[in-house]
Amino acid sequence: MTRGDFLGFGVLGAIFGAIVTIPPVAFVLSPVIKTDALGQSDVPDDWFEVGPISEIPEGEPKNFVVEFPVNQIYSEEEIINNPEAVKTEGEVIPNAVWVSWKTEILEGGKLGKTQRPAFVGEGGSLSQEQIQEVTASLNVMSSSCAHLGCPVRWLVREGEGLFLCPCHGGLYGINGEYQGGPPPRGLYNYTFEVRENGMIYVKHEFDIEPGLNKQQPYVV
Amino acid sequence: MGMIGRVRSQAVDASKLVTDWMEHRTGIVTMMEHFLFEPVPKRGAWIYTLGSLTLGLISLQFLTGILLLFYYVPTTDHAWNSIYYIMNEAYFGTLIRGIHYWSANFLLAAIGLHMAQVFFSGGYKAPRELNWVVGVILLLLVVVIAFTGYALRWDQDGFWATVVGMKIGSYSPFVGGQTIRFLMGGDTIGPATLSRFFAIHVWLLPAALAPFIGIHLYLLRRHGVFGSEFEYTERLAKLHERQRLERFERYEEEDGEPNTGRRDRADRDGSE
Numbered sequence: 001m002t003r004g005d006f007l008g009f010g011v012l013g014a015i016f017g018a019i020v021t022i023p024p025v026a027f028v029l030s031p032v033i034k035t036d037a038l039g040q041s042d043v044p045d046d047w048f049e050v051g052p053i054s055e056i057p058e059g060e061p062k063n064f065v066v067e068f069p070v071n072q073i074y075s076e077e078e079i080i081n082n083p084e085a086v087k088t089e090g091e092v093i094p095n096a097v098w099v100s101w102k103t104e105i106l107e108g109g110k111l112g113k114t115q116r117p118a119f120v121g122e123g124g125s126l127s128q129e130q131i132q133e134v135t136a137s138l139n140v141m142s143s144s145c146a147h148l149g150c151p152v153r154w155l156v157r158e159g160e161g162l163f164l165c166p167c168h169g170g171l172y173g174i175n176g177e178y179q180g181g182p183p184p185r186g187l188y189n190y191t192f193e194v195r196e197n198g199m200i201y202v203k204h205e206f207d208i209e210p211g212l213n214k215q216q217p218y219v220v
Numbered sequence: 221m222g223m224i225g226r227v228r229s230q231a232v233d234a235s236k237l238v239t240d241w242m243e244h245r246t247g248i249v250t251m252m253e254h255f256l257f258e259p260v261p262k263r264g265a266w267i268y269t270l271g272s273l274t275l276g277l278i279s280l281q282f283l284t285g286i287l288l289l290f291y292y293v294p295t296t297d298h299a300w301n302s303i304y305y306i307m308n309e310a311y312f313g314t315l316i317r318g319i320h321y322w323s324a325n326f327l328l329a330a331i332g333l334h335m336a337q338v339f340f341s342g343g344y345k346a347p348r349e350l351n352w353v354v355g356v357i358l359l360l361l362v363v364v365i366a367f368t369g370y371a372l373r374w375d376q377d378g379f380w381a382t383v384v385g386m387k388i389g390s391y392s393p394f395v396g397g398q399t400i401r402f403l404m405g406g407d408t409i410g411p412a413t414l415s416r417f418f419a420i421h422v423w424l425l426p427a428a429l430a431p432f433i434g435i436h437l438y439l440l441r442r443h444g445v446f447g448s449e450f451e452y453t454e455r456l457a458k459l460h461e462r463q464r465l466e467r468f469e470r471y472e473e474e475d476g477e478p479n480t481g482r483r484d485r486a487d488r489d490g491s492e
Contacts, residue, residue, distance in 0.1 A: 031405045031412060032398055042406035070410035074295070091296055091411050148387040150380055166385060204408070 031072075043068045043093070043204035044077070047193065050097050050200040053134055054121040058114040059152050060161060061100035061174060063143070067092035068204050096143035096151055097190065097202060098163070100134075101176050109146040109160060111174060139141040140192040141176040142206060163187065233392050239263040255441065259455050267444060270334040275433070277327040278362075282426065292372070292419035296411050299374035330492055331359055343445070351439040354432055368421035374414060382408065382417070 026033065034040045071077050075091035082137030114138035126134070142149045150167035162179060163172035166211040167207055171180040176187035190202040243249040260268055291310055292340075293302040335355070338344055343448025346351035368454040371382040390400040 029402065032401045035407045036398060037399050042408045042410060042412075068408070070408055072404075072406055072410040072412035073415060075411050089297070093408055093410055148384040150384060167380070 002006050003086050027179045039202065042071050044071070045203065047201035047203060050099065050140070050192070050202055052198050053099075053138070053200060054195065054198060056099050056116075056120075056138075057102065058101060059111050059174070059177060060156075061098045061141075061163075063138075063154075064097045064099060066097050066202060068095060070219075095204075097141075098141040098143055098152075098154070098175050098176075098187070099200060100176075102138045102139060102140075105173060105175075106179075107175075107177060112162075120198075126194070126198055131194050131196070135192075138192070138194070138200070139175050140190045140200060140202060142188040142190060144188065145183060146178075146185050147172045147181070152187070237382070255437075256443065258295050258469045259459075267337055269332060270337050271440070274327065274334050276377050277323045277330055278429070278433070280319060280323040283326065284316050284323070284422075285422070285426075286422060287316050288320060289422065294372065294414055296414050299414060303373060317345065324369065327362065328366065331362065335359070348439070351436060351443070354436050354439065356438060358429065360431050361432065365421055365425045368417045368425070371414065372421060380412075411471040 006029045031042075035042075043112065048066050048067055048068060051062070056062045068091050069075075069077070074090070075086055078091070080088055080090045094096055101206050102115045104114075106112040117130065117133050117137060119126075120134065143153075145165040145169055147165065147170045152163040152165045152172065153168070155164045161174060162178070163174075164170075165181065165183070169181045170183040171178075172183075172187050173179050176189065178186045188205050190203045190208040191205040191207075192200055194200055213218055227427045240251055264396060282313055288306065290305045291313070294300060303317070305319050310316075338352070338355070367382075367385050370378045370385075372378070386400050386403055389403070390396040392399060403413065403416060406411070
């Protein structure tokens with residue numbers, strides 16, 4: 001084999017190898033490419049309604065369910081809205097959202113003062129200052145345990161409440177802070193905003209606490 | 221000779237003709253002999269059936285899995301309903317799915333026992349190391365098939381077990397995020413997740429499993445099961461030598477018709 005033959009085989013091999021491997025690999029990995037490389041999401045970058053702040057009690061979290069639409073395969077927005085396609089219901093991924101007022105934790109784990117503004121529940125639309133105050137006093141948390149993603153529930157025992165994960169016993173306080181068990185951090189918080197009508201809205205986005213664990217809440 | 225006797229001898233002749241014909245063209249009879257006739261020590265003979273048990277359970281998985289595909293629908297809105305149909309409407313649906321479910325459970329137990337037997341009898345030692353390696357690949361494939369099958373039920377049990385399993389994968393260094401987004405088919409669990417788990421459970425991994433089972437069996441037959449205690453090739457060589465001598469003797473006795481092809485035990489004993 002001459003040097004020219006060798007190079008020729010190498011070039012041809014690379015070209016045909018690429019022709020044979022790239023399409024199937026890109027085909028199977030297209031969701032990974034779209035989310036990782038292109039930064040797309042299967043959930044639209046919109047605000048979704050959670051519920052009214054007036055329903056959130058003191059010293060106890062309140063659970064709302066938000067149904068996020070999922071753009072995957074037959075549930076893609078384009079397909080659902082296409083008048084030529086057979087009418088399909090879009091799939092939703094229900095998220096249980098825990099909302100609580102930021103609460104002081106006293107010595108021994110007892111709950112202290114709650115930051116619930118006095119004007120909440122009076123009715124009428126909120127001013128910009130009031131919205132800022134409410135936003136600063138709310139925890140809007142994902143129910144997905146920071147350990148392995150099971151949904152946490154609020155458990156009250158002898159007057160003291162904690163979030164408990166049913167799978168491996170992760171424990172969190174009312175502000176979502178880590179209390180015990182295997183989770184590496186506290187509960188994830190949604191990106192949220194409060195509007196004049198006294199409702200909370202969330203995006204399908206979560207905080208990543210710097211220095212603790214860079215883990216994304218991959219499954220929610 | 222009565223009529224029954226005549227019919228019987230005709231049938232024996234016909235079957236001999238067929239087996240000889242097949243042997244001549246495909247060598248299948250020698251192959252079957254090689255695969256099925258294994259000299260086994262009397263002591264603890266049952267313990268050597270654990271590999272066959274594993275293979276039997278995997279075959280059951282393939283057969284019942286193919287049957288379940290006649291009704292199962294891999295979409296998020298219909299998966300649960302289709303399993304409900306299998307369990308309540310289709311004839312023997314409970315039986316077929318029950319066999320798929322329980323033999324999957326027993327399969328993992330059988331693999332554990334099989335591995336323990338090989339480990340404690342030193343069956344992984346030279347020259348059988350590669351068969352242990354192939355066996356571990358088979359174990360991993362079966363575990364991932366079991367994991368992906370759990371999700372297909374799309375009930376609370378299967379869903380949350382899948383979430384937990386994927387999140388365990390997400391803690392892998394460097395590729396955790398990509399792995400989980402590959403499995404979910406995006407950045408959230410949804411229709412793509414179920415489709416992917418279906419493809420992996422039903423096609424990708426079973427198709428990968430089959431050739432490794434073939435390699436496992438080939439290596440098994442190449443080295444035999446019993447090691448120095450009971451050397452298979454040596455034993456088989458002695459057996460073949462004895463058969464050759466017996467044939468030769470009878471050829472001399474019968475004095476004529478050349479003695480070719482396979483002869484069954486009745487021939488050898490001369491009790492025709």
